Amino acid sequence: MSVGRRAYHHGDLRRAILTAALDVISAEGPSALSLRDLARRAGVSHAAPAHHFKDRTGLLTAIAAEGYGLLAATLTDAADLREAGVRYVRFAREHPAHFQVMFTPELLRENDLELTTARALAGETLRNAVSAVPSEGRGTDARLAGIAAWSLAHGFATLLLSHNLTGPMGDQDPEEVFHELTGLLFRSG
Amino acid sequence: MSVGRRAYHHGDLRRAILTAALDVISAEGPSALSLRDLARRAGVSHAAPAHHFKDRTGLLTAIAAEGYGLLAATLTDAADLREAGVRYVRFAREHPAHFQVMFTPELLRENDLELTTARALAGETLRNAVSAVPSEGRGTDARLAGIAAWSLAHGFATLLLSHNLTGPMGDQDPEEVFHELTGLLFRSG
């Protein structure tokens, strides 16, 4: 199966479709996604993507599952909750398409096995990070601190991706700004 | 022009379409929105909505503009940044469709006049709230506190709407939980 052009078998059509889909989503959002357009980009027939992903929802579900896998890998062995937050924001910036799809449930097949397992894994790494609350003398509720940290990181990432922080932040490095934010949340006072 | 059924003129088709659209978006997200479906629900021809909103993007832009107007009204004369945050979360829960569309820029006509003016107004009320940082002795950067508060509120609201907090929160009242979160961010320590 030479990789040369115009083979009947693409070689790695699944990956090619996924990559093209991520490009489109990053640039124009999930609503601009068209299976036929992706097929054209990959140089295959209009029904070829369906073989790998079943339908549009299947493609988006695969993207979300992949995203949760990537997020879990990103979050493993983060030193503490604060660093986990920084990594969370970095993940959103480096994988904006995954991030956006992961948190748009109405686009996904929620009972998909790959999705649920990947999400469960990511949730576990997230919980591990929460259990390692940064040093602060007082007994803050760990559960509450976890929700706070997740909300702060998720909100910051979301506002960043929707271009709502370019005004107030100017040209500062987002990760640096976010690190300062965690300082407000986790100060030892 | 009696309101009786089957008049040639609907009476308030624009509002009817908007309301139906908000229903659909709340239940199935913006991607499930179909102009023809909205027309059917309103009992008018398939091209009637276009007369009021030009196209799908126009409808969504109108929803976003209305959302910014509602948000501005919600945020005016909030006592301090903390209360503004609580109101922000409440707005997201009471107007989930507006909220979702407002922060999905790729669905909107960004240069639309109504949208930009409504957004500017909401931004101003938001800035007013930020300038009223709750009492905390130390000189925290107001700009940073504003970003933190917005991120926290926006993240909490987003995770809430995407059903990602039902696990950790149980059946607690979301607003109460969020109020506790602001306590972590704005403590006087």
Next chain:
DNA sequence: TCATCGAACTTGTCAATGACTAGATTCGGC
């Protein structure tokens, strides 16, 4: 009263899309 003009709505049409079916080609194991 009535002509008129614009707004609101309808009807018809076209290209594009998602989903489905049946069939062709190729790969890998034996």
Next chain:
DNA sequence: GCCGAATCTAGTCATTGACAAGTTCGATGA
């Protein structure tokens, strides 16, 4: 070199968004 299964193609149908042209209504003014 044979065969089953995976991969991809080709064709079709219902639905949709967008557009064009025509119809109905109602408010305004003479």
